[in-house]
Amino acid sequence: MASRSRTPNLALAGLMREGEIKNAQLARAVNRVGAELGVILHYDKTSVSHWLKGSVPKPQARPAVAEALSRLLGRPVTSAEAGLGESGEPLESPDAAAGVADLSRADVDPSRRAVLGAGLYSAGLVVPAFEDVAGRGESAAAAPTVRIGRGDVATVRKMTERIADILDDLGGGHARPMAAAFLANTVGPYLRAGGTEAARKAMRSAASDLVYLTGWMAMYEREHGLGQKYYVNALKLAGQADDHVTYCRTLRGMALQASHLGYGNTALSLADSAAEAAPASGPRLVAFLRGQQAHGAAMVKDRRQAFARLRETEEALSRADGRNDHLGGYDRAAYEFHVAHVLWELGDRGASVKALRRSNLHRPEGERQGRLHATGLLATRLMEMRHVEEACREWDRFLDDYAGISSARGDEHFATLRNGLRPYRRLPAVRALSGRARSVAHLKAAWSPSGGSRS
Known part of the structure; x- marks a missing residue:
């Protein structure tokens, strides 16, 4: 032819x-x-x-x-704009309630979850500004036969707290399916229900918190495209609820996601946007946002800005009262974790490791998921510095938590553990740790429904 x-x-x-x-x-x-x-x-x-x-x-x-x-x-480009025709990707729904319903239903459907989890993270995503989404919840038609009130809003808030507790204690592998099911079966209908404007706005605010948390869990389970979709819907719901705090907290979560993936400029831009969009707020939220700005600045090697933001973070945290919100809270452990990231990015490895140790010392006992990640990161960095015996002691502490947590991030650290030990297998500390790691792997494989590790 x-x-x-x-x-x-x-x-x-x-x-x-x-x-x-x-x-x-x-x-x-x-x-x-x-x-x-x-x-x-x-x-x-x-x-x-x-x-x-x-x-x-x-x-x-x-x-x-x-x-x-x-x-x-550094900007969004579509397949059509590149002269490649349409990609076949469905257009994103402008209606946040519909978007949450579609995402959560797919997330609880085993036949669709794998495809959904493989979705692509977009570094060039255009983030909706608060003023562009504020007060736009009226486009969603309310169901006239169902009405919501303060008790329904309280139910969503309590469930969000319970899911956050499960995340901290048992990991995202257990907590996210619960969140997705609750979003699909309960929150979605609530967002379509009738009620007073105050009740509907309060429901959108409560829902945005849970959608943000679900996106956070998807991010930690390495499903970054899915996490980003949840985050965008959380931004829209927060805007519709005139909830500046959740909007800014979600932007900060998106900045953290970008930093995990190595997009320093995007991470800094999102962190700056979160800080600029924040209303007059308490010192703990200021610390929360400034800490992420410090990390982003360090990623782009802006040493002066990074340390200035850390000073602002510590100063704001020193003014915070004793109450630390469970969802999206910020404390001394989180501050030291940011210090560790800034120092590592700027080349001070020894001081970074000391900050990671301080972070775990300040971490509440019940925050096993956070401690798992911090300890895995600490052990990984010690191995990179060739402090092998110190790393083995931290890996041993990591295994204490990992044995009882379902977490893709934990699986990632576990794979790093096993691969990193091979060059040092003749050392007694490495042999002992390798034996324990094999036992934990067998135990987790026996517990897994598929009979194997997710990593």
Whole structure:
């Protein structure tokens, strides 16, 4: 069959000129994004040349091309804008209630959960400003036969607290399915119910807290695209409720997610946006936001700003009263954790490790999930510094918590533990720890419904 002549992709060429993007650079970025999506891609500069001449990547690769361009340009780019046709991705619902209902129903459906969890994190996402979403809940039609009141709002608040307790004690693997089911079966109908404007606004505020928490758990379970979708819906609900605090707290959660994924500029931008959008607020929330700004500044190597933000964080925390909200709270352990991140990013590894130790000393006994992550990070950094015996002692403490927690982040640290020990397997401390790690792995495999670890 004779080959058909193709029309050059001028749209893609224009985007590449805009960002001064080379063919090989785009190919590498597309392959990296594809790996995040679970799609193995092997594009090179020749592949990009073919696209520029008019060939089109396979359908499952097109979202990766659009996201790669978004990251390289620092702004959202759609498949259609890149001249690649529509990606087949459903358009996001502008109605936060509908968005929460769709997400949570998919999250509790085993047949859809794997696809949902593989969704792509977008570094170029446009975050809705508070003024753009404030007071926009009226578009959702209320169900005339169902009315909500203060008792229903209290139910959502109490369930959110209980789920947060389970997260701290047993991990996100147990807590998030409960949150998704409650969102789908109870909160979704509440958001469509009738009631006074005060009751409906209070319900949107309560729902935004739970949606934020569910996004946080998805992030910690390494389902970053899903977590980002929950976060965006939490922003919309908070705006509809005129709830500045949850809106800013959610932006801060999005900044933390960006920092986990290594997007320093995005992390700093989101942290700054959270701080700028914050209303007159208490010192604990100020500390919460400034600490994340410090981490973002350190990621972009702005040493002066990073340490200035840390000083503001400590000063605000010193003025905070004794009450620390369970959901999205900030305390001395969180502050020292931020100090550790700033110091590590700026190259002071020894001081960073000391801050991580202080963080765990200040951490409440019941916060096993937080301690699990902090201890795993501490042990990993000690191994990177080749302080092997110290690392083994911290890994041993890590296993104390890991044995009873279902957490993808914990699984990730456990894999790091096992891989990191191999070069030192002749050391007695390493042999002893390896034996205990094997026992924990067998125990967790026996408990797992699938008979194996999620890592």
